[in-house]
Amino acid sequence: MTAVTGMARTTTFETYASYDELVARVRAGELGPDPATQRIAVAFTTRQAVRHDGRGTGYRNEVLSLRLAGAVGSCAVEPGALPDRAVEECVGANVAHLLEHPLLPVRVSALDAYLMHVAPHTPRNGALPVPLPAGTSLEKSRARAKAVVALLDLPTDATVLVVGVVNSLLEELRSRGLSYAPCDLKGGLTEWGEAVATDALAEAGRCDALLVSGMTLGNGSFEPLRRHALAHGKRLVMFAQTGSAVLPRFLGHGVSAVCAEPYPFFWLDGGPGTVHRYGGPWPAACPEGGR
Template sequence: MRVGAAVGSCAVEPGELRDDHVREIVGGNVADLLAHPHPAVRVAVLDAFLADSAPHAADPRARTVRVPGGSSLDKSTARARAVVDLVPGTGPVAVIGVVNSLLVQLRERGLDYLPCDFKGGSTEWDEPVLTDHEQAIAGAGSVLASGMVLGNGSFDRIAQLCAERGLPLVMFAQTGSAVLRELLGAEVSALSAEPYPFFWLTGDATDIHCYPGGVS
């Protein structure tokens, strides 16, 4: 969703958002779209509205990290380094939304992790991927979660569990990065915000905006 100069995003599963949903929101206004029946539309338009009102690049709390141009693997690795730098050294880390480059960086730092993803399966090191985020959080010392949890409806429960156990919740977000910024210092401990265009869409250099723990 585009509002002014900003593009807001929310990931959806294939087939979740119908073609007629897309057609009917074109040219809509923010107030109407914030009441849209589909949560992904609401998240994306709120993300765009907040990012247009207060761009990440102009936020004094953010440290902008330039991801150098290169292959998808090169860029994913550079992004992962910046994201994992936000994670406190408290393991195991429940990684909700498995991205192998993040796991590589955790391994290089000697941090144990508990991979978790709705899709299950295994990591590239044949480690089983949990499908229950509550199970992953129960064994964790900190949590690193994808912004996709905002779009699939699991964020509130994840944040609640972290608050109950006193665990830091670090978010790496393409989905709803400006929305999650509003929760810094409350539900969210630290944030890697990656607004559109995402690193994998171009071989050119792109930016992410890192909000370290302790900002509010």
């Protein structure tokens, strides 16, 4: 077993050099129970549209989630991209079967559910819990952004590639004096009128560190970014609603830190919540503070 030491805690699970290697080990039953014996009891999608008070732009989310015993694995998709049949195909299916499903988001959700089941986000597994205070969607978004950006640990002259534009993350980077290059497949403009690039790998060369959404697992762009960070010795921090239990498995192999946020996500209600950080210091407190 490979133990990966972060700044404050050591994981108790093995980490992997590539996504394909991790999937192969799961399929072989080397990380826990045979995935062919593990059946998905519930499959569902969560859809939302939001426009925070005081913000000039809004956004939409759609997430596929699969429940395995007490664990929920999730993968975000572009709104409208997931066919309705996908949910029905997942219910009652075993994890091994779903790891071979033709749709990548289904495969990622199944992998996430399995890994959440065998190694949940606990201090024993290297997770450092950060409480999110109750509040409005914007207040909770800003609180999460502080927990995420703190993992970058960069000098103020650094430039960060941000893959998956979240305005609260950009706002937090700005407050810390950090420059950034926003990138998202949808393109467009940020809240501050900055052009959003659509080719993350093309922008990565001019950046000192990478701050990347877990959604890259579901669209196939994670591995090239991980390999870039590893080859160039750059810090790669993942913020993960998609694949929150998957991404910590790449710590030390290109991924420097993960802010894992399993279902239910911060935007679903106004009560307190928790995110789980890997590869960073235990925070003294979570400052008060979506997208």
